[in-house]
Amino acid sequence: MATAAKNEEEVRKLSMQLRYFEQTAESLQQRLSMLNAAMTDLSYAKMTLESLEQEKENAEMLVPIGGSGYINVKLANPNKVIIGLGAGVSIEKTSLEAKAIVTQRMEELQKTHVSAQQQLSQISERISQDRDRLESLLSGIREGPH
Numbered sequence: 342m343a344t345a346a347k348n349e350e351e352v353r354k355l356s357m358q359l360r361y362f363e364q365t366a367e368s369l370q371q372r373l374s375m376l377n378a379a380m381t382d383l384s385y386a387k388m389t390l391e392s393l394e395q396e397k398e399n400a401e402m403l404v405p406i407g408g409s410g411y412i413n414v415k416l417a418n419p420n421k422v423i424i425g426l427g428a429g430v431s432i433e434k435t436s437l438e439a440k441a442i443v444t445q446r447m448e449e450l451q452k453t454h455v456s457a458q459q460q461l462s463q464i465s466e467r468i469s470q471d472r473d474r475l476e477s478l479l480s481g482i483r484e485g486p487h
Contacts, residue, residue, distance in 0.1 A: 369461040
């Protein structure tokens with residue numbers, strides 16, 4: 342009888358632990374989605390900066406304004422870019438400096454992505470192990486003492 346109570350207590354603990362790990366995994370998946378979106382955004386910025394290097398002063402360009410809309414503009418200075426530093430602060434940089442900043446951010450995001458992916462993998466493995474143990478305990482409880 343003591344073994345049954347012990348098994349039931351372990352089932353409760355495993356159930357709570359599984360819920361925690363599943364919530365953590367969901368949170369990591371959301372974080373990975375946000376990281377992917379940020380990396381995509383930076384990739385577009387880098388491609389745009391690389392395209393800018395090819396343009397001459399007064400070149401006509403289409404600039405996205407959101408909602409699938411664009412405006413036609415003339416490029417005043419293809420070598421100057423305003424880039425955000427964070428906390429609402431922006432600074433003027435050359436296109437090469439801006440590209441270096443974007444590249445560095447992409448590398449940092451990639452490292453963060455790899456780390457989050459590893460954490461998710463470890464959590465998923467733990468969830469799998471805990472589910473197997475839980476199923477084993479539950480089947481033992483259902484069968485009862487022999």
